Amino acid sequence: xxxxxxxxxxFDQIFIDEPLRKFLYENEITLDxxxxxxxxxxxxxxxxxxYQTFLHAYLSSSGIISYRQFLKDPQKIDLFLHPRYxxxxxxxxxxxxxxxxxxxxxxxxxxxxxxxxKESDLCxxxxxxxxxxxxxxxxxxxxxxxxxxxxxxxxxxxxxxYPNIFQQYFSSDQSLSSxxxxxxxxxxxxxxxxxxxxxLLDYYSDKKGRTVPGNLLxxxxxxxxxxxxxxxxxxxxxxxxxxxxxxxxxxxxxxxIREHLQDVSLADVAAFLHFSAPYTSKLIRxxxxxxxxxxxxxxxxxxxxxxxxRTDWPVDQIAAEVGLSGKTNFYRxxxxxxxxxxxxxxxxxxxxxxxx
Numbered sequence: 001x002x003x004x005x006x007x008x009x010x011f012d013q014i015f016i017d018e019p020l021r022k023f024l025y026e027n028e029i030t031l032d033x034x035x036x037x038x039x040x041x042x043x044x045x046x047x048x049x050x051y052q053t054f055l056h057a058y059l060s061s062s063g064i065i066s067y068r069q070f071l072k073d074p075q076k077i078d079l080f081l082h083p084r085y086x087x088x089x090x091x092x093x094x095x096x097x098x099x100x101x102x103x104x105x106x107x108x109x110x111x112x113x114x115x116x117x118k119e120s121d122l123c124x125x126x127x128x129x130x131x132x133x134x135x136x137x138x139x140x141x142x143x144x145x146x147x148x149x150x151x152x153x154x155x156x157x158x159x160x161x162y163p164n165i166f167q168q169y170f171s172s173d174q175s176l177s178s179x180x181x182x183x184x185x186x187x188x189x190x191x192x193x194x195x196x197x198x199x200l201l202d203y204y205s206d207k208k209g210r211t212v213p214g215n216l217l218x219x220x221x222x223x224x225x226x227x228x229x230x231x232x233x234x235x236x237x238x239x240x241x242x243x244x245x246x247x248x249x250x251x252x253x254x255x256x257i258r259e260h261l262q263d264v265s266l267a268d269v270a271a272f273l274h275f276s277a278p279y280t281s282k283l284i285r286x287x288x289x290x291x292x293x294x295x296x297x298x299x300x301x302x303x304x305x306x307x308x309x310r311t312d313w314p315v316d317q318i319a320a321e322v323g324l325s326g327k328t329n330f331y332r333x334x335x336x337x338x339x340x341x342x343x344x345x346x347x348x349x350x351x352x353x354x355x356x
Contacts, residue, residue: 020044024064024094024128064128065093067148074215076151077222079204082106082142088132096147096170097125099133100187100197104140108133110182117142120189122229124169129181143201145222155219159226165233166226185229193228196221249273250287254299261300262323266292300324301337308346315342 023044027037045051070078082099090109099108101117108115108123110131117123125131127149135142152160152170159166169183187193200221208214256272257264269292270280284292300322307318319330334342 065091067093067095067146070146071148072210074212075210076148076155076215076219078146079200079218080144081201082133082135082144084135084138084140086134088134090130090132092128092130094127094148096127096149096152097131098145098147099123099125100143100145102141102143102194102197102201104135104137104142106133106135106140106142108182113181115182115184120187120194122185122187124183124185126181131182143197145200156223156226159223159230164230166230187229188232190228190232193225196225196228200225249283253284254295257296257299258303261296261303262321264296264323297333298337301334304330304334304342305338305345305349308342309349318342 023037023040027040042048042051045054067078070080099106099117100122101119103119105116105118108117108125108131110125110129115123133142147155156166156170160170161167165183165185200218202208203214203218203221204210253269253273256269260268266277266281270277273280275283281292284290284295288295290298303322304318304324307313307321311318313321315330316327319325319327324330324333331341334345338345340348
């Protein structure tokens with residue numbers, strides 16, 4: 001079966017597999033010429049109903065956009081700003097599209113998935129994948145990069161020369177699996193990447209990027225962006241360490257924090273685990289979703305709740321016991337977490353204990 005459908009007949013919900021994509025690409029099928037290829041097209045579908053469903057969705061879309069509409073010799077890539085306040089219709093094209101949020105935030109719909117992009121995020125979209133994107137703020141700047149598949153190796157010779165996330169993504173068969181429809185990357189607001197993107201934008205804005213020297217410079221900048229992103233990725237050693245550092249380490253760490261609630265610091269936890277402070281901070285965020293300070297506050301409030309429930313200690317003593325100075329601060333933090341004051345919490349919990 002060369003055609004797959006999911007959740008209805010809208011074009012943004014249709015997946016196009018290899019034989020059909022190849023046919024559309026090789027014959028440069030558009031809304032203007034599809035009739036002349038209709039008999040050949042039909043053969044790529046298991047039945048008339050499948051073909052009609054595809055055709056209806058295809059005709060209601062904007063058709064296939066070709067990189068030839070953007071690139072003029074000797075260009076191998078192109079760049080333009082995404083328009084604001086326009087709700088795009090789902091569309092497809094025969095090139096990889098790279099979306100980069102230089103400023104602000106936006107959304108990208110890829111098939112049935114919705115991706116939120118924040119500042120400095122990057123998303124690669126594969127050829128022949130239905131998608132649309134929107135930005136709705138005067139301050140938002142989304143950059144679109146056109147990357148034809150046939151120019152991949154010429155534009156990214158170093159990136160494609162060794163195993164990495166981009167080499168794997170670009171080299172894999174772009175099948176129906178969701179893993180191959182797009183690749184999301186956070187550039188972590190890296191200033192070098194931002195500078196290179198801004199330089200590309202400047203070159204294309206004043207048309208320097210469309211001269212021969214300008215083209216060569218932009219191609220150099222383009223690969224540098226990918227190499228910088230790869231330099232931000234964890235090494236294989238770090239991945240292996242992350243794999244080894246599992247739930248048992250998290251349990252050991254939280255036990256240590258509970259035992260030293262009054263004055264524990266991130267540096268103390270890192271030294272106890274024999275890790276660096278930055279790695280420990282990243283580990284806590286990865287395993288719990290919290291910063292160290294937030295995790296510490298949660299554990300302190302858990303201990304405070306236990307003491308309120310099991311003892312008749314005054315609030316000042318409980319606050320000091322869990323390492324929070326100041327009665328006002330303790331009340332505020334406790335109410336933020338439990339939705340009630342310590343006094344009400346104690347009354348309700350102790351009343352519940354008496355009734356049990």
